[in-house]
Amino acid sequence: xxxxxxxxxxxxxxxxxxxxxxxxxxxxxxxxxxxxxxxxxxxxxxxxxxxxxxxxxxxxxxxxxxxxxxxxxxxxxxxxxxxxxxxxxxxxxxxxxxxxxxxxxxxxxxxxxxxxxxxxxxxxxxxxxxxxxxxxxxxxxxxxxxxxxxxxxxxxxxxxxxxxxxxxxxxxxxxxxxxxxxxxxxxxxxxxxxxxxxxxxxxxxxxxxxxxxxxxxxxxxxxxxxxxxxxxxxxxxxxxxxxxxxxxxxxxxxxxxxxxxxxxxxxxxxxxxxxxxxxxxxxxxxxxxxxxxxxxxxxxxxxxxxxxxxxxxxxxxxxxxxxxxxxxxxxxxxxxxxxxxxxxxxxxxxxxxxxxxxxxxxxxxxxxxxxxxxxxxxxxxxxxxxxxxxxxxxxxxxxxxxxxxxxxxxxxxxxxxxxxxxxxxxxxxxxxxxxxxxxxxxxxxxxxxxxxxxxxxxxxxxxxxxxxxxxxxxxxxxxxxxxxxxxxxxxxxxxxxxxxxxxxxxxxxxxxxxxxxxxxxxxxxxxxxxxxxxxxxxxxxxxxxxxxxxxxxxxxxxxxxxxxxxxxxxxxxxxxxxxxxxxxxxxxxxxxxxxxxxxxxxxxxxxxxxxxxxxxxxxxxxxxxxxxxxxxxxxxxxxxxxxxxxxxxxxxxxxxxxxxxxxxxxxxxxxxxxxxxxxxxxxxxxxxxxxxxxxxxxxxxxxxxxxxxxxxxxxxxxxxxxxxxxxxxx
Amino acid sequence: xxxxxxxxxxxxxxxxxxxxxxxxxxxxxxxxxxxxxxxxxxxxxxxxxxxxxxxxxxxxxxxxxxxxxxxxxxxxxxxxxxxxxxxxxxxxxxxxxxxxxxxxxxxxxxxxxxxxxxxxxxxxxxxxxxxxxxxxxxxxxxxxxxxxxxxxxxxx
Numbered sequence: 068x069x070x071x072x073x074x075x076x077x078x079x080x081x082x083x084x085x086x087x088x089x090x091x092x093x094x095x096x097x098x099x100x101x102x103x104x105x106x107x108x109x110x111x112x113x114x115x116x117x118x119x120x121x122x123x124x125x126x127x128x129x130x131x132x133x134x135x136x137x138x139x140x141x142x143x144x145x146x147x148x149x150x151x152x153x154x155x156x157x158x159x160x161x162x163x164x165x166x167x168x169x170x171x172x173x174x175x176x177x178x179x180x181x182x183x184x185x186x187x188x189x190x191x192x193x194x195x196x197x198x199x200x201x202x203x204x205x206x207x208x209x210x211x212x213x214x215x216x217x218x219x220x221x222x223x224x225x226x227x228x229x230x231x232x233x234x235x236x237x238x239x240x241x242x243x244x245x246x247x248x249x250x251x252x253x254x255x256x257x258x259x260x261x262x263x264x265x266x267x268x269x270x271x272x273x274x275x276x277x278x279x280x281x282x283x284x285x286x287x288x289x290x291x292x293x294x295x296x297x298x299x300x301x302x303x304x305x306x307x308x309x310x311x312x313x314x315x316x317x318x319x320x321x322x323x324x325x326x327x328x329x330x331x332x333x334x335x336x337x338x339x340x341x342x343x344x345x346x347x348x349x350x351x352x353x354x355x356x357x358x359x360x361x362x363x364x365x366x367x368x369x370x371x372x373x374x375x376x377x378x379x380x381x382x383x384x385x386x387x388x389x390x391x392x393x394x395x396x397x398x399x400x401x402x403x404x405x406x407x408x409x410x411x412x413x414x415x416x417x418x419x420x421x422x423x424x425x426x427x428x429x430x431x432x433x434x435x436x437x438x439x440x441x442x443x444x445x446x447x448x449x450x451x452x453x454x455x456x457x458x459x460x461x462x463x464x465x466x467x468x469x470x471x472x473x474x475x476x477x478x479x480x481x482x483x484x485x486x487x488x489x490x491x492x493x494x495x496x497x498x499x500x501x502x503x504x505x506x507x508x509x510x511x512x513x514x515x516x517x518x519x520x521x522x523x524x525x526x527x528x529x530x531x532x533x534x535x536x537x538x539x540x541x542x543x544x545x546x547x548x549x550x551x552x553x554x555x556x557x558x559x560x561x562x563x564x565x566x567x568x569x570x571x572x573x574x575x576x577x578x579x580x581x582x583x584x585x586x587x588x589x590x591x592x593x594x595x596x597x598x599x600x601x602x603x604x605x606x607x608x609x610x611x612x613x614x615x616x617x618x619x620x621x622x623x624x625x626x627x628x629x630x631x632x633x634x635x636x637x638x639x640x641x642x643x644x645x646x647x648x649x650x651x652x653x654x655x656x657x658x659x660x661x662x663x664x665x666x667x668x669x670x671x672x673x674x675x676x677x678x679x680x681x682x683x684x685x686x687x688x689x690x691x692x693x694x695x696x697x698x699x700x701x702x703x704x705x706x707x708x709x710x711x712x713x714x715x716x717x718x719x720x721x722x723x724x725x726x727x728x729x730x731x732x733x734x735x736x737x738x739x740x741x742x743x744x745x746x747x748x749x750x751x752x753x754x755x756x757x758x759x760x761x762x763x764x765x766x767x768x769x770x771x772x773x774x775x776x777x778x779x780x781x782x783x784x785x786x787x788x789x790x791x792x793x794x795x796x797x
Numbered sequence: 798x799x800x801x802x803x804x805x806x807x808x809x810x811x812x813x814x815x816x817x818x819x820x821x822x823x824x825x826x827x828x829x830x831x832x833x834x835x836x837x838x839x840x841x842x843x844x845x846x847x848x849x850x851x852x853x854x855x856x857x858x859x860x861x862x863x864x865x866x867x868x869x870x871x872x873x874x875x876x877x878x879x880x881x882x883x884x885x886x887x888x889x890x891x892x893x894x895x896x897x898x899x900x901x902x903x904x905x906x907x908x909x910x911x912x913x914x915x916x917x918x919x920x921x922x923x924x925x926x927x928x929x930x931x932x933x934x935x936x937x938x939x940x941x942x943x944x945x946x947x948x949x950x951x952x953x
Contacts, residue, residue: 140893140930272889279894280885281877282830282870286895289829297824341833342813342820414834414842414895414929463832463895464929497835692889696935700892703931726839726927735920737933 116244118206118252120172121199122151128227128241130157132196133165135173135181136188137435138275139465140700141755142693143188145273147196149689150189153266154200154259157240158227164274166459169437180438184470184583186656186753189689193751201256203247210247211238261687261748270692275461287433287460290420292490296325298483299344300493301351302333305719306504307358307578310334318347327351328486332475335483341494357719360578365509365715369405372511372532372575376403380530380571381549383559387567389515392526396517400606402599404514405780406591407713409507409584410729415463416500419480420492423448428455428484431492432477433462435470439541443474447481466704467583471505472540498724506714507584508534508554512595522607524618526567527599531558531592535574536581549574553583557592557655557760562625563600563618579716585704586759589655593760594709594767594781597651601768602777611768612638612650624684625652627745628661631682635743636663645669646677649769651761657752658685659745662702662761664738666769672785676706676738676766683742683757686749694754695742701758702740707732709763713782801862803828804872814860818852819843821859822869830870830898834927841926844899845869851906853925870898873905880950881905884943892930900926904940913944 116124123131132148144164152162167173167181175182177191204224211229212219215236222231227240261267278284303309313334315327323343328335334351338344393399419432421444428448434440437457445452462469469476480493495503510533519525535551537543545552550572559570584590604614612633619626629652633639636648645667652661665678681698688694711730715722723729767778776788800809803826810825817836822828822845831854834842838853845854846868847861873879877886881901884890891897900923907914907922914922919940928936 138893140891142892272886273891275894276886276889276891277877279891279897280882280901281873282828282898284894285829286832288833289823291827291829340820340824342816412929414840414893414927415832416834461895462893464893466929494833497837696889696892696932699934700931703933704929725837726835727837731840731927731929732931732933733924733927734933734936735924737931740934 116203116207116247118203118247119199120170121196122155122203124203124240124244124247126241126244128158128161128239129163130155130161130227130240131163131165133167135167135175135192137166137183137433137459137462137465139183139433139435139462139469141188141697142273142690143183144275145271146189146689146693147192148274149266149271150193150196151200153264154197155204156224156226157200159266159271161227162274169441169457174438181436182438182470183435183465184467186658186755186757190751190753197258198256201258202252205253205256206247206250207240207243209250210243214238214246267689269690271690273693284461286415286463287420287431288415288418288463288494290431290460290492292420292422295420295490295492296337296339296487297341297344298335298337298487298491298493299341299348299496300330300333300335300479300483300499301348301353302499302503303355303357305355305357305360305363306580307360309356309358311354311356313354314352317350317352321347321350326486328483330479330482330486332479332482335486335493337483337487337491345496360719363578363716363719365717368509368577368716369511373403375532375573375575376511376513376530378573380573382569383550383555383572384561384568384570386565386569387526389526389528389567389569392567393515393517396525397520398606399515399517400602401515402602402779404512404595404598406510406594407715407781408509408579409708409712410501410714411464411466411468411584412501412729412731413462413464413466413468416497417468417476417495417503418492419476420490421480421484422490423481423484426450426454428481429458430455430477430480431458431460433460433465433469434477435462435465435467436472436474439472440474440477443478444481447478448485466585467587468505471582472542475503475505497726501724501729502721504580505582506579507590508536508581510591512591514595514599516599516603518603518607522609524563524565524600524603524607527561527565527569529558529570529595530573531555531570531595532573532575534577534579534581536583536587538574553588555592556588557653558588558596560654561596562622562654563615564621565618586655586756589653589756589760590708593651593653593655594763597653597761597764598767598777598779601649601764601771605771615650615652619652624659624749625654628652628659628682628684631743631745632661632663632680635682635741636665636680638663645773647769647772649765649767649772651764651768653760655757655760657750658683658754658757660698660757660761662765664765664769666766666773668770668773668785674710674770674783674785678739678741679762679765680741681743681758681761682745683754684745684747684749685754685757686747686751688744688751688754691744694744697754698742698758699740701756702762703732703737705759705762706766709766709781709783711782799859799863801865801867803867804869810859812859815858817855818845818857818859818862818867819854822854828869828871832895832898834896839927840896841899841903842896844902844926846902846906849906849909851903870902873901879905880943880946881908881939883946884939888935888939888942890932890935890939892932896926896928900928900936904936904943907940908944908947912947914940
């Protein structure tokens, strides 16, 4: 099974093949895989023991773990310190975290640049943080042994204390910090046997909860610099548009407006504060050259995609001969699925603060892509990358939007800073953020499938049309034979044992900026794959759970979560009238999830999700409390898109602008969500994204079970749903 | 000059009276715990109390605060000791954390009005607060837990 193979192949990380990834800098490699030198900004602190780039131990016994992934809600400021503290044998109550500066020593061990994405943070840094903790521990033990004049092997450690049992002597890590600085770092360290883990695998509380509960946590938008101004930018109303002319007379007359300047992305109003800058921006009179997208329209785009889907595409998967199997099928079915452009809609709109000086530039922002942001900022500022430092703040949500290969929100802020002549931050309004592009691409899927006389699936033919998110970016080298793996992931690796299977991809070239959006290709392909297998089950008169089970016998981890979710949800047990269950299973980011949704549909077509039971197998894990939260959050993220979200274009303009017309699921609509975690010793997979893909199909399959109506298009519109599967979406 | 009290401190600000209270809190008074999310009272990230009532400060002109008592997340307790904050820590509610000040400030008004809320009460009180990370299940648990703490410890 392809899904199984990929799950064990570290060269495929979500969508990003390691060997092809940009090699922007030399990774710390060999030996302990931990940076044994310190970035200049971290080396200075006196009287602390800083054995490597990832940990500092103070004479006050504090243990500060420097985390090289951005905290955007996924709990990485807790999970990575847990890993290091485990091998360090640190007292967890003394452990603190600190975001890493930009430096090659903090590069992602797989992607070789500083990046947070692909649900990779915890597993990719697992060995790195274990080694960093173990090395520090070894040096502390050596320091103690030297002081006591005993053999280091006769000492043990526990909760930040080195203990020599024979002589009943103890020294805390803080007491040893100074002398440990004189110990040579070891070349090899022994790591714990996982059965001896005390922290890893336990639901420790997050270290960042206090600052997120008292308002003290600093997000990008909260940064305040001496003399800082605030800018709001007017950008073209149509992608690809350009500034023709503008009149800023009214704006300049407003008290508090400092400057109005043209920047490559539009016109920036620089003022004392946000409200003045925004009012000033809104008062600008601007004439735009709207460019080639001026008449862009979603309906026409769907027609274009429908026509493309009828042509031969690029072959992403081929098993058997789906073409000739069509004639031998006892029954067959056709279906068209469609999903829209989606905004990430992080709660914290984009923003970036810049202090640009003649010989250096400092940037404060919540970013997922420090290395590339720094390169882009340096190029704009006319500086070397080393002259640019990025202070990564907390991210008020990321979901992929803050990992932008062209660094849109950082680059623009550096341009504004060049004109401002003072430290400046650019704040995007919610509307700016929603209109700012880099969406989950719209996709059009056309499928034909059939079953044999016994009702077993015989063939599956899938054409999908949509934009590549990497074409034209520095990441486009992952495209192979024209196929962007992030477009087809979750579609080309159908795990079901169907003898004749073909998947063809049609890359569309459209001038709408697109990007990874939490769970990327899986966000639409799982909906299609898990809906269509449900359609084939119905066509063959099979129970949707039992059919999946039968077709997954060679995919044990998919099967495991499928059976677990079904069991916990009480699959097959009676439910009240108009209520039904739907099931979906999907592998993504090297993890496996299944969800059973319990849904009711009232006589007006109003759908309510009562309960979602989620099973997840992410292999060896660090913190089950964080996993539960990520799965619940993923389900809600998926339900939000399933029920509500769609960006549409008319005359080149996006029709939605804020949460009133691009709604989010709210607490009163949130079902009970149970999470069951499989415990095993498989390689660790991701957890930030895999909760999303199954949510929509589990619900739409339940709607089918409740009403006989199949949902082919997201967001769900019950008035559109039909009983059969020949719906034409044009 | 507009005078009011913030977290029991008297303040005076010299700003255009139509400026939303949110930006006065964040920029003039440097209380950045109150967040900007939508600017149109859709998401609740900016929720503060004006004389004990939950208000979306992104659409409340600062003039509305004149002579009133404003409480922000920073004023809920000096030391994370409010039952909601203790419950938030116990249940480990936040993910990205951005919406949490608003969630807690809305929940605080609920618990003042209904000390022992049902799930429906919680849903009603917090339906104006969006969490994009999806912490709602834990928010529900934490509000119940805070109510328990208050019942045991007496009202603060």
